[in-house]
Every structure is written in C-alpha cells, then in structure tokens.
Amino acid sequence: MTILNPWSWLRCLLSALALCGGLAMAQTLPDQAHDQTLGVVNCASSLCHGSIAGWDGSPVVQNEYVVWSRLDKHARAYALLTNAQSRSIAAKLGLPQPAHLSRECVDCHAHHPAASAPKPAPAHSVADGISCEGCHGPAQRWIASHTAPEATHASNIRDGLYPVDQPLARAKLCLSCHFGSSEKYVSHRIMAAGHPRMSFEMETFTNLQPAHFKVDDDYIRRKGNIDGVRIWAIGQAVAVSTQIDILLDPQRGRDGAFPELTLFDCHACHHPMADTRWKPRTAFGKAISPGLVRLNASSMLMLRLILAEIDAPMASRFSNAVLALNEAVAGKGDMRARALDVKALSDEAARMIAVRGLSREQLRSMALALVDDGLSGAYPDYAGAEQAAMALGSVVNTLHKLGQLKSGAALNKGLASIRDVLRYDEAYKPAEFQERLRGFRPLVATPLATR
Ligand code: HEC
Ligand code: HEC
Ligand code: HEC
Ligand code: HEC
The missing domain is CATH 1.10.1130.10 (Flavocytochrome C3; Chain A)
Structure with a gap:
C-alpha cells in the first residue's frame, strides 16, 4: 500500500505544504x-x-x-x-x-x-x-x-x-504550453491555420521526453519517490482545472459570438453529416440532447475513474458537477457557477492524490475499470479513447513494475494493438477500440495467483 498513514499525512501538511501540493501554494x-x-x-x-x-x-x-x-x-x-x-x-x-x-x-x-x-x-x-x-x-x-x-x-x-519534480507543479508547467493558459493559447483559429491538435498526458510525455535525470536511490533520497500513476492522475486533475480556467477566461474563452471551440470535442463538429453518430452519452449520468457541441470530456472521464477508486462520494459529486456544467453550456443554468464547481472538485482531487497516492489494489481495479468502461461504451469519442489508452499504458506499466502483472511482452503487444486503432483521429471507430479492449481484458483481469 502506498497510502500514507494519518501521521505522515499530517506531518506532510505541516512541514511541506509547498512540496505536498496545494495549487494555491504552487510557485510562479x-x-x-x-x-x-x-x-x-x-x-x-x-x-x-x-x-x-x-x-x-x-x-x-x-x-x-x-x-x-x-x-x-x-x-x-x-x-x-x-x-x-x-x-x-x-x-x-x-x-x-x-x-x-x-x-x-x-x-x-x-x-x-x-x-x-x-x-x-x-x-x-x-x-x-x-x-x-x-x-x-x-x-x-x-x-x-x-x-x-x-x-x-x-x-x-x-x-x-x-519544483518540477513535484507532480502538481510539473503538471502546471507542462500544461501551460501543452494545453495553454490565460497568457498563451493555441486557439481554434491557430489550429485551423495549420497548428497540430494538442494532445498531452503527463506521465506518457514525461517518459517520451529524453531523460536527462535518473530516478535512483540517491534521487529518491533527495526528492522522494513519486510513482508514474500519481503523475498521471494529478496530470488529469490539473488538465480539467486548466480547461475550466480557459472556459472562464473572458478573453481566451470566447471568440466573437462563440465560445473557444478547442474546449469542445473536435469531432462533435468535424464529421460528415451523412455519418450520423449521435447516441446517448451517459458517462456522467444523464445523456445530453442531440445537436449540442460537447465539451472535450477526455480528462474529466479519467478523473471520474480515478475518483471512483479513491473517494466514491466525491466521484459522484464530480459526475453531477460535470453533467450540470454540460447542461449550463447548453443554456440550462449558470455556466460560470457550474464551471467553478467542476474546478473546485478537480483542484481538491489534485491535492488529495498528491498526498495520498494510490494503492496497488486501487491500481488493479482501475486498470480493469478502464477496460470495462470502454467495453460498456464510455469512449464513443476519439479524445476520450485516446486518454483512456494512455491511461491504460501508465497504469499497466506501473502494475508491471510492482510485480502485479506478469508477461510484459503480452502487455506491450496488447497496448500496441489498442494504440493502433487510434492512429488517425478521423478514422476512429469505437467498435474497433472495444474489440481491442476485449482482447486485452484477460491480461489485467486474471487474479495474479492463477497466472
Ligand atoms: C521541458 C522541461 C525541461 C527542460 C527544458 C529541462 N529540464 Fe531538467 N528536468 C526536467 C524534469 C521534468 C526533471 C525531473 C524532475 C526533477 O528532478 O526536478 C528534470 C531534472 C533535472 C535535473 C535533476 C536531476 C536530479 O538527479 O536531481 C537536472 C540537474 C536538470 N534537470 C538539468 C537540466 C539542464 C541543465 C537543462 C538544460 C540543458 C534542463 N534540465 C532542461 C524538465 C526539464
Ligand atoms: C515553454 C513551453 C513548454 C513547456 C514548459 C513544456 N513544453 Fe514540451 N513542448 C513544447 C513545444 C513547443 C513542443 C514541440 C516541439 C517540436 O515538436 O519539435 C514540445 C514537445 C514536447 C515533447 C515531444 C512531443 C512529440 O510529439 O514528440 C514532449 C515529450 C514534451 N514536450 C514533454 C514535456 C513535458 C513532460 C513538460 C513538462 C515537464 C513539457 N514538455 C514542458 C513546449 C513546452
Ligand atoms: C500554448 C502553447 C503554444 C502556442 C501559443 C503555439 N504553439 Fe506551436 N506547438 C506547441 C506544442 C506543445 C506543440 C507540440 C504538439 C505535440 O507534438 O504534442 C506545438 C507544435 C507546433 C508545430 C508542429 C511541430 C512538429 O514537430 O511538427 C508547429 C509548426 C508549431 N507548433 C507552430 C506554431 C506557430 C506558428 C505558433 C503561433 C501562431 C504556435 N505554434 C503557437 C505549443 C504552442
Ligand atoms: C463547434 C464546432 C467546432 C469544434 C468543436 C471544432 N471545430 Fe474546427 N472548425 C469548425 C468550423 C466551423 C471551421 C471552419 C470551417 C470552414 O472554414 O469551412 C473549422 C475549421 C477547422 C480547421 C480548418 C479546416 C479547413 O478546411 O481549413 C481545422 C484544422 C480545425 N477546425 C480543427 C479543429 C480541432 C483540432 C478541434 C478540436 C480541438 C476543432 N476544430 C473543434 C468548427 C468546429
């Protein structure tokens, strides 16, 4: 178990607020x-x-x-x-x-x-x-x-x-360029002029960046041991918070009569009319009406999944808040107030994950939940499926390192086959994604003892 005991929780809060988190305390x-x-x-x-x-x-x-x-x-x-x-x-x-x-x-x-x-x-x-x-x-x-x-x-x-070693501070830094901030942003205008779509997941990108540091015993003594999943989970919470910041920013969040379109699911608009694909999306509870532009919910989906493991009541508050925000975006309710609800919950989640971490049991059940949510249709949209695949990579990789999953080769092959159907966003077929997840399920589902 990586969960800290109550005493270290408290010590952490007292002695190292800046290091343990607290978005408000984060350095400039x-x-x-x-x-x-x-x-x-x-x-x-x-x-x-x-x-x-x-x-x-x-x-x-x-x-x-x-x-x-x-x-x-x-x-x-x-x-x-x-x-x-x-x-x-x-x-x-x-x-x-x-x-x-x-x-x-x-x-x-x-x-x-x-x-x-x-x-x-x-x-x-x-x-x-x-x-x-x-x-x-x-x-x-x-x-x-x-x-x-x-x-x-x-x-x-x-x-x-x-403090780039601390996941909260790192998330804020990487996302300031890989998603944007009030100071700098790749708007839909810039994307339409030819800028690539932004896609970011902090753990995956930390590993993609050619490493100029080595996490060895000495490093851990100086800076602590922060596992990949915690980096992934905090990255998701900060991504939701950043998305809300832009949505609420009076300059960045709007473009003429429209909101800033990059905050929404690109493929809600970018697909041929002949390809009618509306179906009720119920990941956060109730479905929203056909004909609405959906917020890009990819990081929200991940955060909901994380919260379901670590704090079920908070997960349900988060789902309700996201649903209410979607309704407010569609004209039912006060958008600013509902957006602030979502932000408050994601900031709280980031702090909570920074302090508590996740246990092995929670990781295992999260790996399975990622697959099973996918099989029950939680990722009809490309952006969600893309985050789910990166998440599965981080979680499975950590479980493998902890000795909780065997057969690295089979896991890698399975993950590669899942990524393979995500290569082209415009050609994304949810059914194919589900097919690959079905093939992957036995690798994470079997109890360790029988493998
Ligand atoms: C895109 C961001 C980024 C850039 C650019 C960058 N680093 Fe880093 N650096 C990191 C991250 C992330 C870590 C790992 C977290 C940590 O230990 O602080 C790190 C760690 C380090 C460490 C600590 C290693 C340890 O064992 O404690 C040193 C030293 C370092 N970088 C030096 C440099 C130097 C010198 C440059 C320029 C030539 C550079 N970095 C450029 C992100 C960056
Ligand atoms: C000041 C802005 C800035 C910051 C801060 C920043 N990046 Fe980047 N990053 C960029 C830009 C711009 C590129 C694109 C460079 C290119 O494509 O050649 C990039 C590219 C990358 C790539 C290569 C992606 C690819 O497609 O191959 C990785 C990996 C990456 N960043 C990781 C990180 C991580 C991890 C952090 C935080 C520790 C970080 N970056 C912080 C601006 C930034
Ligand atoms: C909010 C930060 C941000 C701003 C503003 C921004 N970019 Fe980028 N840009 C990035 C990042 C991050 C990437 C890498 C995307 C990736 O690989 O995930 C990138 C990628 C690119 C690439 C593709 C690089 C490659 O390796 O193929 C080009 C070209 C580019 N940017 C040009 C521009 C131009 C021109 C502008 C100004 C109109 C601009 N960018 C503004 C962050 C930014
Ligand atoms: C609310 C609907 C909507 C959303 C959401 C949306 N777009 Fe667009 N997009 C448009 C419209 C409208 C145009 C202009 C089409 C035209 O000029 O014919 C456009 C144009 C573009 C173009 C230029 C296409 C061309 O033919 O020149 C690109 C690239 C693009 N969008 C990328 C994106 C990306 C990436 C996202 C998600 C991050 C996104 N869009 C989200 C409606 C949307």
Missing part, C-alpha cells in the same frame, strides 16, 4: 517569475551540465545539456517557427510579424519571460528554444548557491528553482 511559472533569466550557456559547461558521458559519483548525471541539445525537441522548438508550416500558419492568420517574431508563437516555443519579468541577461536567446530555465526557473538567485555543499533541494526551491 518560470516565464512569469520575478528573477532574471541568465541563459543556457551558464548551464552548459563541461564541468556543470555539459559533460558528454556523465560523471561517476555526482548526484546528477551532468550530461543534461548534451541530452537536451541533441535529443530533446524542446531545444529545437524555436527553430520550428521559421519552417514552412509555421510561415504558412502565420500568413493564414495574418500576423503582422513572422511566427518567430510573434509573441503568439514564441511564448510557447521558447523560454520567453513575460514583459513584467526582469529583462533577461544578454547571454539568453529565444533561439535556444525551451531552455533549462524554461522548466527549472530563472537562475538569478539559485545559480551560485545550488552547487554549494550545503545546498538542498528545498534551499534551491527557496532561491527560485521551479
């Missing part, structure tokens, strides 16, 4: 911080983070710069803005400047401190893309002290290092 994001950005050259020396091989005996691998600059897409995110696709996006949008000079693009494709932040040092360049300080925070106050023998992770954070 790197691009909004009040410290000066110094530039990647300050991290890159071969004695610091630019070693080719990594050093024995050092707590960190020390080749972070090499991994980032050679393998990590974040290092090239700015360069993308000068390619043909970006030029075409900027031209179609009629931006007064090319993409690489437009704040609308640079804010996410580079570490680009806000206008209110101190002017970066001359060594900093947006051409470096999403640099170390874009995730770890401007280095002004921590650069000198973080290598001192007496420095601790907590003292570095006090000096302005962004």
